[in-house]
Amino acid sequence: MVEFKEAYEIAxxxxxxxxxxxxxxxxxxxxxxxxxxxxxxxxxxxxxxxxPQNGDEPYIFNPTGMDxxxxxxxxxxxxxx
Numbered sequence: 001m002v003e004f005k006e007a008y009e010i011a012x013x014x015x016x017x018x019x020x021x022x023x024x025x026x027x028x029x030x031x032x033x034x035x036x037x038x039x040x041x042x043x044x045x046x047x048x049x050x051x052p053q054n055g056d057e058p059y060i061f062n063p064t065g066m067d068x069x070x071x072x073x074x075x076x077x078x079x080x081x
Contacts, residue, residue: 004033004078007051010058011035014049027075034061034075048072 004026011023015037024038033051050061063072 002033002051002053002055007033008080010051011049014058018047023080026078026080027072028078029071029075034072
């Protein structure tokens with residue numbers, strides 16, 4: 001089981017390695033952690049990250065597909081502060 005703290009570190013490292021400023025928003029679907037990046041300046045076509053809670057490999061999450069839009073909108077916001 002991947003806890004939020006570990007998933008947050010995975011997403012943060014990915015975003016920092018890919019020239020983002022870090023994590024902007026995190027959500028929980030009960031079986032996946034979803035993360036949106038914080039941009040350093042205006043950016044278009046950003047990469048979201050999904051970290052499965054069952055320990056499967058993290059992957060890039062595309063929030064524009066209809067099923068993914070619904071998943072993102074229905075997920076619970078995780079307070080990070």
